[in-house]
Amino acid sequence: MSATLPHAHGGPPATAVLRAQAADFRVDEILGFEPSGAGEHAFVLVEKTDANTEWVARQLADATGVAPLAVGFAGLKDRHAVTRQAFTVQLPGRADPDWQALAIDGVRVLSATRHDRKLKRGAHRGNRFRIRLREVRGERVAIEARLDAIRARGVPNYFGEQRFGRDGRNIALAESLFAGRRMPRAQRGFALSAARSEIFNTLLATRVADASWDRALEGEVCMLDGSHAVFGPEPIDSELAGRLAAFDIHPTGPMWGAGELRSMALVRQLELAAAAANEGLARGLERAGLSQERRALRLRVAGMQHEWEAVDCLVLEFQLAAGAFATAVLRELCGWNAPA
Numbered sequence: 144m145s146a147t148l149p150h151a152h153g154g155p156p157a158t159a160v161l162r163a164q165a166a167d168f169r170v171d172e173i174l175g176f177e178p179s180g181a182g183e184h185a186f187v188l189v190e191k192t193d194a195n196t197e198w199v200a201r202q203l204a205d206a207t208g209v210a211p212l213a214v215g216f217a218g219l220k221d222r223h224a225v226t227r228q229a230f231t232v233q234l235p236g237r238a239d240p241d242w243q244a245l246a247i248d249g250v251r252v253l254s255a256t257r258h259d260r261k262l263k264r265g266a267h268r269g270n271r272f273r274i275r276l277r278e279v280r281g282e283r284v285a286i287e288a289r290l291d292a293i294r295a296r297g298v299p300n301y302f303g304e305q306r307f308g309r310d311g312r313n314i315a316l317a318e319s320l321f322a323g324r325r326m327p328r329a330q331r332g333f334a335l336s337a338a339r340s341e342i343f344n345t346l347l348a349t350r351v352a353d354a355s356w357d358r359a360l361e362g363e364v365c366m367l368d369g370s371h372a373v374f375g376p377e378p379i380d381s382e383l384a385g386r387l388a389a390f391d392i393h394p395t396g397p398m399w400g401a402g403e404l405r406s407m408a409l410v411r412q413l414e415l416a417a418a419a420a421n422e423g424l425a426r427g428l429e430r431a432g433l434s435q436e437r438r439a440l441r442l443r444v445a446g447m448q449h450e451w452e453a454v455d456c457l458v459l460e461f462q463l464a465a466g467a468f469a470t471a472v473l474r475e476l477c478g479w480n481a482p483a
Contacts, residue, residue, distance in 0.1 A: 157281030168224035175268035182259030215262035300442040302340035303468030313337030321427030346417035362408030393439035400433035
């Protein structure tokens with residue numbers, strides 16, 4: 144995530160070391176439903192350490208002798224972490240293998256049952272994080288005040304650096320794609336996602352800079368908390384402002400594609416300016432056939448708790464909706480380095 148993106152709560156009051164060990168960054172997937180208990184799919188809950196989600200999916204396919212497309216998962220999880228998430232493996236007419244006997248580096252099967260359908264991207268409700276920050280430098284009073292602000296107002300819903308690849312290479316990939324380069328489906332998906340995310344972050348940075356990221360402007364399109372349902376624009380009145388203050392709804396920005404923006408008035412002007420600042424990406428997304436969609440500008444940080452394990456070691460726990468990045472929360476609290 145670019146260090147130049149503006150902060151909502153002022154500059155971070157601390158510095159820290161992040162991911163000194165894989166166990167310092169724990170993620171638990173929250174599906175919001177239970178497996179059906181019957182069906183042609185094995186529903187496998189795994190704990191993975193320092194392992195990429197797509198790599199684990201390929202290993203499960205190889206180990207069970209199925210095509211990669213027969214393995215499903217709800218979301219990509221952090222690689223340099225300990226994460227728990229579910230996979231489905233389609234095994235029609237076949238008995239389950241001995242899941243505990245699978246030898247996949249960094250992967251431990253926690254449970255397995257049956258399910259009636261393949262897990263698809265975005266099927267989960269969110270993720271629960273437990274993050275340990277080491278070598279924390281900063282005044283504790285200021286750090287705890289910042290945590291209170293994050294609890295009270297949330298944070299800008301920026302896309303994190305994972306979306307853009309190492310050194311932002313996925314943007315260059317998108318530019319190559321739009322220039323006519325052919326690429327595999329998965330690589331093309333990374334490129335398109337990065338292009339959309341860049342335009343969204345540009346718009347959100349503008350809204351953070353003018354302090355409108357968590358309030359409605361003229362022509363606003365709002366999204367219901369916990370869903371992708373949108374409504375508006377509607378007149379800005381006390382009821383709308385109250386719903387925003389209560390985290391019932393959030394202002395939104397564009398996930399760029401073909402078609403008319405739903406926003407109007409001032410909001411549309413700001414969104415068109417963000418697209419114009421990334422004209423090549425915007426036109427490429429339109430030609431690629433993606434449609435205009437919306438994403439919340441504000442990220443609610445639910446269940447935020449913290450504990451000082453030592454004078455310079457802070458542990459955070461919080462829950463985020465699917466598609467949100469923990470780094471969007473951390474950047475409002477601290478600048479960080481990874482260990483050498």
